Amino acid sequence: MSNEQKPADHGHAVGLIIFVLGLGTLLPWNFFITASQYFNERLAAPNTTSNGTSGSTSKDYNYDSWMALLSQLPLLLFTLLNSFLYQWVRERFRVAFSLVGIFLLFSLTAALVQVPMQPDAFFSITMATIWFINMFGAVLQGSLFGVVGLFPPRYSTLFMSGQGLAGIFAAVAMLSSILTKPDQSSAALGYFITPCVATLGTLLCYLLLPHLEFARFYLTRSQETSQELLSSTDKSIVNISEKELEAERTFISEPEERSSVLAVFKKIWLMALCVTCVFAVTLSVFPVITVRVRTVYRDNTVWDKVFTCVCCFIVFNVMDLVGRSTPSLLQWPSKESRLFPAAVLLRLVFIPLLMLCNIQDSNLTVFSHDSCFVIIMALFSFSNGYLASLCMAYAPQLVRSKDCETAGSLMTFFLVLGLAVGASFSFLLGKLV
Structure with a gap:
């Protein structure tokens, strides 16, 4: 397609959607790290023994250290795994499944705010939630980076800006919850409902993206360009000699050669x-x-x-x-x-x-x-x-x-x-x- 045929991003709708997608990818990490005070206070409660008495001292769970470690390990593992997943699982399914998984885990975390639990059980469930929610986040981030790469460079900048603002968004949500709610339980509930709504909004934005003309142009252009290049190559080699063909093959293959990872x-x-x-x-x-x-x-x-x-x-x-x-x-x-x-x-x-x-x-x-x-x-x-x-x-x-x-x-x-x-x-x- 020529430049004149490129549709316009009316109202910067695609740019706004990509910004929201960037914001959504880092919500899990930022909402759990910002809620450190809430988790530490819940874990500070003394454990109750089997005969109904409370222990004299509370256990040190090292929530912040475990939270950071169990966030990064699945990120490292599934970022690598995602490079294989894209060959077997469609990008649309990977993104939608990850967002639904993140929504359900945030909903579970919000529901547990009102559920009295022993610190040991609460810690175990929270750590499992952090592992799986960051697992989904890693697949989501890797998949969306591939989608955003199909658009002009400024849309990658918008995506990164959305990621950069995710931490500010989580901190402001926490501040608003503290200032508007009279007790810690209500503040925590309002805080964790926020990413549930934001994740649903991210999913709706992703599903809307292919229906916008500007986005559809870039999402389909890669496949069309590949077909056009194959077609033009077939036509161009019909009337050239074997010597010219060999030179053409040499010219084409050289730029595609890449250095080894070690190099x-x-x-x-x-x-x-x-x-x-x-x-x-x-x-x-x-x-x-x-x-x-x-x-x-x-x-x-x-x-x-x-x-x-x-x-x-x-x-x-x-x-x-x-x-x-x-x-x-x-x-x-x-x-x-x-x-x-x-x-x-x-x-x-x-x-x-x-x-x-x-x-x-x-x-x-x-x-x-x-x-x-x-x-x-x-x-x-x-x-x-x-x-x-x-x-x-x-x-x-x-x-x-x-x-x-x-x-x-x-x-x-x-x-x-x-x-x-x-x-x-x-x-x-x-x-x-």
């Missing part, structure tokens, strides 16, 4: 290790350490209730989004500079800095005031978004264009690996404070 890794190994380090540092203290920081203004009941939501989650997600957006304006240090890996390693300083904030029942407090925590969190989250985006942008620049896809896949693997390493390391740090 690509040798070129991008530094960026791969950098992105692993960035996310390992982040997940080692966020949220396991950051959610334990308390305000010095404990007499202010409202601020005490919203402190973690505002100063931990909203500050993190807003500054992380700003950091991810900054490389479009400024890219420093350069990919060749030794300052780049030095800047990545310098983020290790945030681990002791955050551990020295006003953590409840800690004797290590140095930065007691709220403003100190907010400043450290802002720099911590901005550097996470900025350096991670630079890593992902620099890696494809270090290889030939035909190897960019391999480089991208490797960087995604090492990104998730960093998350898993950080989640594992958080168990140790959680014991130290």
